[in-house]
Amino acid sequence: MSTEEREKQNSSERQTRRAVSDRRVEGVTQPIAPAVEAARQVELTINGQAVEAWEGMTLLQAAQSVGISIPTLCHHKELSTYGACRLCSVEVIRGRRSRIVASCIYPVEDGIEVLTESEKVAKHRKIILELIQARWPWVDKELLEKYGAQPGRFEEKTDFCILCGLCVRYCTEVKKANCLGFVGRGAERQIVIYPERAIEMCPTCEGGNMGCRSVCPTGTMPNEFAHTGPRFGKKLPLAYPVKSYSEDNVREVLHTVGDWRMPWVRSQTMPGK
Amino acid sequence: MEQQDLSKVDEIIDKYESNSESLIQILLDVQNEYRWLSRPILSQVCERLDIPMTHAYHIATFYKHFSLLPQGRHPISVCLGTACHVRGATRLLDRVVQAIGIEPGQTTPDEKFTLNTVNCLGCCALGPALVVDGEYRSNLNAKELADIVASAD
Numbered sequence: 001m002s003t004e005e006r007e008k009q010n011s012s013e014r015q016t017r018r019a020v021s022d023r024r025v026e027g028v029t030q031p032i033a034p035a036v037e038a039a040r041q042v043e044l045t046i047n048g049q050a051v052e053a054w055e056g057m058t059l060l061q062a063a064q065s066v067g068i069s070i071p072t073l074c075h076h077k078e079l080s081t082y083g084a085c086r087l088c089s090v091e092v093i094r095g096r097r098s099r100i101v102a103s104c105i106y107p108v109e110d111g112i113e114v115l116t117e118s119e120k121v122a123k124h125r126k127i128i129l130e131l132i133q134a135r136w137p138w139v140d141k142e143l144l145e146k147y148g149a150q151p152g153r154f155e156e157k158t159d160f161c162i163l164c165g166l167c168v169r170y171c172t173e174v175k176k177a178n179c180l181g182f183v184g185r186g187a188e189r190q191i192v193i194y195p196e197r198a199i200e201m202c203p204t205c206e207g208g209n210m211g212c213r214s215v216c217p218t219g220t221m222p223n224e225f226a227h228t229g230p231r232f233g234k235k236l237p238l239a240y241p242v243k244s245y246s247e248d249n250v251r252e253v254l255h256t257v258g259d260w261r262m263p264w265v266r267s268q269t270m271p272g273k
Numbered sequence: 274m275e276q277q278d279l280s281k282v283d284e285i286i287d288k289y290e291s292n293s294e295s296l297i298q299i300l301l302d303v304q305n306e307y308r309w310l311s312r313p314i315l316s317q318v319c320e321r322l323d324i325p326m327t328h329a330y331h332i333a334t335f336y337k338h339f340s341l342l343p344q345g346r347h348p349i350s351v352c353l354g355t356a357c358h359v360r361g362a363t364r365l366l367d368r369v370v371q372a373i374g375i376e377p378g379q380t381t382p383d384e385k386f387t388l389n390t391v392n393c394l395g396c397c398a399l400g401p402a403l404v405v406d407g408e409y410r411s412n413l414n415a416k417e418l419a420d421i422v423a424s425a426d
Contacts, residue, residue: 172327181327183334194326239330240312 046114059103059114060088070116071125071143073132073217074164075104079173082165085132089124091115100124122147130154135162136218160218163189167212175211177201183239192239279317281306286321293322296332300339309340345380345387347425349373350404353390356397365401365413366390372418385425 039054046063053062058081063070073085083105090103093113100120115121129149133139134156139149163182168191171180179198184190202210285302289295299318304310315329333339351366370376373386380387394402399411405421413421 168327172325178325178327181325182331185335192330194330197326239326 042108042110044108044110044112044114047116053108055108057108059090059092059101059106059108062108063090063103063114063116068116070103072104073162074166076166076169076215079166079169081105082169084163084165086128087125087132089121089128091118091121132162136160138218161191162218163191164217166215166217167191170212170215175201175205177205180212181239194239277307277311277313279313282314282317283321286318291321291323293324296322296324296329297336300329300333304339308344308346309342311341311343343380343384345384347385347406348387348389348404350389350391350394351377352392352394352396352400352402352404354393354397354400357394357400357402360400360412362401365403368413368415368418369403372415372422386422 039056042053042055044051044053044062046059046066046068049066049068051062051066053065057065060070060072060075070088070090073087074082075085075088081104083102086102088103089100090106091098091114092101092106093115094109094111098120103114103116126147126149129139129144129147130151130153133144133149133151134154137151137156143149165182168180168182171177177197179194179201180191181194182189183192205211206214282303285299285306288302289299296318299322300310303314303318307314310333315326315333319326319329333341349369351362351369353362353366357365366377369388373381373388375381375386375388377388377390394404394409396402396409399409402409402411403413404410410417
């Protein structure tokens with residue numbers, strides 16, 4: 001086969017694949033294209049339904065492409081995948097083995113069987129919701145009821161931030177501002193503000209409406225920057241003390257900017273995009 | 274705080290060809306040189322590697338080996354493992370605390386000593402044991418401790 005012929009065949013193959021992919025995503029708002037041009041096609045079943053996907057896609061994308069919804073929290077289509085909240089856990093069965101994986105980071109594989117609402121999955125989600133609830137008591141009621149999550153199983157520590165990392169990823173990836181970051185590990189992990197960066201970048205971010213607020217599912221961010229009521233108690237610490245201005249000083253600068261409304265993150269709207 | 278000489282930081286980063294993927298290795302070498310990671314040091318590392326400060330702090334606070342607080346020139350680790358404990362590790366710790374005047378986790382103001390407790394040094398037969406400057410010592414009495422304090426620079 002000559003190079004030309006091969007190229008011709010390749011391009012026609014690509015076109016067919018696009019056509020398949022277009023058909024698949026019909027009626028889905030989020031267009032899902034193969035991650036890599038001419039990626040290999042894989043076939044799997046999700047909830048008994050045969051699904052075609054491209055290598056490199058995640059289980060979550062594959063499920064969404066056929067209209068199966070999986071609850072997510074720390075996932076955002078505009079940000080890097082993170083896999084922190086585990087709310088999108090699904091059961092993956094291969095042969096006789098079954099395991100629970102986070103669908104937002106698990107790549108599709110040939111021949112696997114995925115269950116998004118099995119008993120095992122429901123049990124996991126219930127615990128995950130209860131854990132989140134122990135930090136932030138205003139979790140979506142519908143979700144709590146659906147999985148039968150009850151408050152009180154885990155010790156309550158309402159420090160509001162559930163460490164989903166949406167604000168950090170937004171600030172780093174979309175804004176490239178690097179005002180926020182994680183420090184510590186395990187139970188000591190927290191989000192801190194980098195004062196010099198925040199003073200410089202935050203007042204102009206999204207016209208003073210700082211994007212990190214609108215991706216925060218819990219309202220920890222707005223509390224930090226503008227006090228909005230007794231519901232928000234926690235203050236984010238600074239990464240380190242700064243001589244030239246005090247912690248209150250930084251807060252005051254950030255306090256003066258913008259009004260805050262609290263959208264639930266699953267609306268998946270991304271400011272500045 | 275006096276201005277730190279950051280030339281060693283540059284040297285270390287040059288050795289790794291300013292490769293930001295070697296961040297952990299660079300931080301390890303820098304900490305070996307300066308004993309701890311001060312903010313000017315981290316700023317310098319970030320600037321040279323062209324990475325945000327958030328990233329360096331993320332790494333430096335994640336690994337327990339890295340210290341963001343000044344460390345003494347002579348680290349002392351007192352073992353509080355089971356074997357040492359039954360052989361009187363708490364009394365040994367009290368003696369050390371008295372000899373150098375700081376609590377575990379602290380560093381003397383002159384940055385001479387840093388005192389830490391550990392859960393086992395792996396030399397239970399020596400218990401109650403401690404390590405000072407990498408040297409394992411067994412059941413030190415008050416006089417031996419005083420000698421250590423006096424001979425340290």
